[in-house]
Amino acid sequence: EIVLTQFPDTLSVSPGGSATLSCRASQWIASSYLVWYQQKPGQAPRLVMYSTSNRAIGIPDRFSGSGSGTQFTLTISRLEPEDLAVYYCQQYGTSSLSFGGGTKVEIE
Amino acid sequence: QVQLRESGPGLVKPSQTLSLSCTVSGGSINGPEYYWNWIRQSPGKGLEWIGYIYYNGNSYYNSSLKSRASISLGTSTTQFSLKLRSVTVADTAVYYCARFSPAYYFDYWGPGLLVTVSS
Numbered sequence: 292e293i294v295l296t297q298f299p300d301t302l303s304v305s306p307g308g309s310a311t312l313s314c315r316a317s318q319w320i321a322s323s324y325l326v327w328y329q330q331k332p333g334q335a336p337r338l339v340m341y342s343t344s345n346r347a348i349g350i351p352d353r354f355s356g357s358g359s360g361t362q363f364t365l366t367i368s369r370l371e372p373e374d375l376a377v378y379y380c381q382q383y384g385t386s387s388l389s390f391g392g393g394t395k396v397e398i399e
Numbered sequence: 400q401v402q403l404r405e406s407g408p409g410l411v412k413p414s415q416t417l418s419l420s421c422t423v424s425g426g427s428i429n430g431p432e433y434y435w436n437w438i439r440q441s442p443g444k445g446l447e448w449i450g451y452i453y454y455n456g457n458s459y460y461n462s463s464l465k466s467r468a469s470i471s472l473g474t475s476t477t478q479f480s481l482k483l484r485s486v487t488v489a490d491t492a493v494y495y496c497a498r499f500s501p502a503y504y505f506d507y508w509g510p511g512l513l514v515t516v517s518s
Binding site: 292323324326328330335336338341342377379381383386387388389390391392393 | 436445446447448451459461462495497499502503504505506508509510511
């Protein structure tokens with residue numbers, strides 16, 4: 292099974308700054324199978340990015356995704372208070388799925 | 400609009416079986432497009448995929464839970480269920496049901512149900 296490792300665990304960013312979140316896979320993943328979610332306290336996760344670099348409906352263009360193979364990145368530019376959350380990457384493999392451990396984005 | 404909702408007891412005793420249901424409204428689970436999943440989140444922790452079931456009854460599980468988890472289709476086309484045997488306090492979590500789409504992401508989630516394992 293593929294293990295996803297996210298880093299850092301916590302990212303402190305100044306208002307208006309940028310956040311770069313990393314997700315590393317233990318095996319090669321097709322770009323189509325790498326997804327990012329945002330989760331706020333008390334809520335179910337919300338889709339942010341699919342197929343590595345495609346923004347979900349309603350996600351502002353401040354969010355961008357990139358990567359390939361075993362290294363993937365979610366970048367949030369011009370950080371706004373509403374972006375404070377935990378972000379998870381997730382992959383789909385043959386008959387299995389897995390999530391990364393999450394990165395918490397907080398205001399510095 | 401598709402909606403999912405988890406239901407079941409919020410308190411389960413250690414060594415017993417946790418049984419939850421997910422009711423889907425605005426759609427049916429009786430089709431080949433989607434996988435129907437259970438995911439959990441222990442307090443203050445990350446997301447853990449438990450497993451999924453397909454419309455034909457085929458199911459797949461996280462290897463760490465495979466020996467204790469069982470996902471089944473309900474008697475109607477709008478329900479599926481989770482059973483987790485021999486629970487311990489480590490199984491205390493918010494349990495989510497979610498739909499996995501052909502685009503390889505979870506597109507609809509239930510609100511989640513907190514299940515506490517305690518004597």
